[in-house]
Amino acid sequence: MKKIDVAVLGATGTVGQKFIVLLQNHPYFEVKELVASERSAGKPYAAACSWKQNIPIPRNVAGLTVKSTEEILNSRILFSGLDSSVAGSAEEKYASEGHLVISNSSNHRMDRHVPLVIPEVNPDHLELIYRQQYDGAIVTNPNCSTIFLVMAIAPLYREFGVEAVNVTTLQAISGAGYPGVPSLDILGNVVPYIGSEEEKVETEPLKILGALSGDHIEPVSIKISAQCTRVPVYDGHTETLSIKLKSRAGLADVRRVLENFSGLPQELKLPSAPERPILVRTEEDRPQPRFDRDHGHGMSITVGRIRPCNVLDFKFLILSHNTVRGAAGASILNAEYLKAEGYF
Numbered sequence: 001m002k003k004i005d006v007a008v009l010g011a012t013g014t015v016g017q018k019f020i021v022l023l024q025n026h027p028y029f030e031v032k033e034l035v036a037s038e039r040s041a042g043k044p045y046a047a048a049c050s051w052k053q054n055i056p057i058p059r060n061v062a063g064l065t066v067k068s069t070e071e072i073l074n075s076r077i078l079f080s081g082l083d084s085s086v087a088g089s090a091e092e093k094y095a096s097e098g099h100l101v102i103s104n105s106s107n108h109r110m111d112r113h114v115p116l117v118i119p120e121v122n123p124d125h126l127e128l129i130y131r132q133q134y135d136g137a138i139v140t141n142p143n144c145s146t147i148f149l150v151m152a153i154a155p156l157y158r159e160f161g162v163e164a165v166n167v168t169t170l171q172a173i174s175g176a177g178y179p180g181v182p183s184l185d186i187l188g189n190v191v192p193y194i195g196s197e198e199e200k201v202e203t204e205p206l207k208i209l210g211a212l213s214g215d216h217i218e219p220v221s222i223k224i225s226a227q228c229t230r231v232p233v234y235d236g237h238t239e240t241l242s243i244k245l246k247s248r249a250g251l252a253d254v255r256r257v258l259e260n261f262s263g264l265p266q267e268l269k270l271p272s273a274p275e276r277p278i279l280v281r282t283e284e285d286r287p288q289p290r291f292d293r294d295h296g297h298g299m300s301i302t303v304g305r306i307r308p309c310n311v312l313d314f315k316f317l318i319l320s321h322n323t324v325r326g327a328a329g330a331s332i333l334n335a336e337y338l339k340a341e342g343y344f
């Protein structure tokens with residue numbers, strides 16, 4: 001099969017670099033163009049970027065000249081890890097020019113006609129792209145703290161209904177991009193504030209779990225309260241959460257429903273789809289970022305310590321790789337699903 005040419009926007013950043021790693025030898029896509037800021041434009045990728053991945057820069061991209069957002073792109077599919085200061089206007093421009101922009105940035109996630117998609121949860125929302133006024137389209141994936149929260153509550157929502165969720169995040173440093181949080185602020189410390197993060201975690205799930213209704217999504221009404229913190233972990237976000245269900249359920253039911261969660265990416269055997277989207281651990285000291293972030297090549301999330309809660313119904317911990325399932329891997333899975341279902 002001839003591979004499809006793609007571009008990576010924000011290619012020099014944390015998410016952009018993860019795209020480069022995950023798209024290396026991808027069966028459908030081949031990276032042909034790279035975009036970053038004026039600081040990087042005109043330079044070979046290897047010179048423009050401060051490479052922080054644990055494999056060498058793939059040879060097919062190391063010598064590509066980085067383009068600015070002003071330059072014309074030839075690739076139909078654009079994976080975006082652009083900084084949010086520029087993603088809003090740049091992604092609109094590219095979509096107007098006919099490109100399909102598959103984005104990690106928050107700018108368009110809550111737009112009426114832009115789907116906010118986790119293919120295991122709400123692939124039907126992709127129909128919204130036909131309501132967009134662009135010649136191309138914009139498709140988004142959730143914030144890195146939202147995506148695995150929704151993956152954990154979606155099966156419970158479907159089976160029992162969910163009334164309320166109280167969640168505290170312990171977010172890895174790589175989630176802040178490069179160079180991110182100064183070392184003197186984060187080493188030996190916990191930072192109890194991440195700008196705009198709590199709003200995202202409290203609102204994005206309502207759209208993702210909502211129902212497609214004509215040209216928009218009718219959000220669900222679940223009360224979500226989030227407290228977001230940054231912790232000195234390199235990769236892998238953890239969340240502790242308590243949940244109130246609408247109907248009665250036992251501990252074994254909750255565990256069974258989470259363990260059995262699966263979706264269309266698994267049925268279609270998409271290249272980035274983990275065999276099991278949710279792994280449930282029974283040890284009392286798991287999940288932990290160092291040991292659990294890489295399951296399913298970073299695309300499985302891990303749930304542990306499921307137990308009754310004295311305030312709501314149940315409490316447990318969840319963990320996910322923030323730059324894979326929480327960012328680049330999520331976008332690539334969206335693209336694989338779009339291709340498998342004939343959207344392009």
Ligand SMILES: NC(=O)c1ccc[n+]([C@@H]2O[C@H](COP(=O)([O-])OP(=O)(O)OC[C@H]3O[C@@H](n4cnc5c(N)ncnc54)[C@H](OP(=O)(O)O)[C@@H]3O)[C@@H](O)[C@H]2O)c1
Pocket residue numbers: 009010011012013014015016035036037038039040041069080081082083084085086087104105106142143144174175176177178179322323326327
């Ligand atoms: N890190 C995560 O875990 C994560 C997870 C989910 C979503 N996100 C979202 O993904 C996006 C990228 O995050 P990141 O962590 O990869 O950030 P990052 O490491 O700071 O990278 C930002 C990228 O945007 C480029 N950029 C900055 N200003 C630009 C401009 N004016 N024009 C064109 N390109 C510009 C940078 O290019 P230069 O190198 O040339 O400056 C770099 O390639 C953000 O919107 C973020 O919210 C991140």
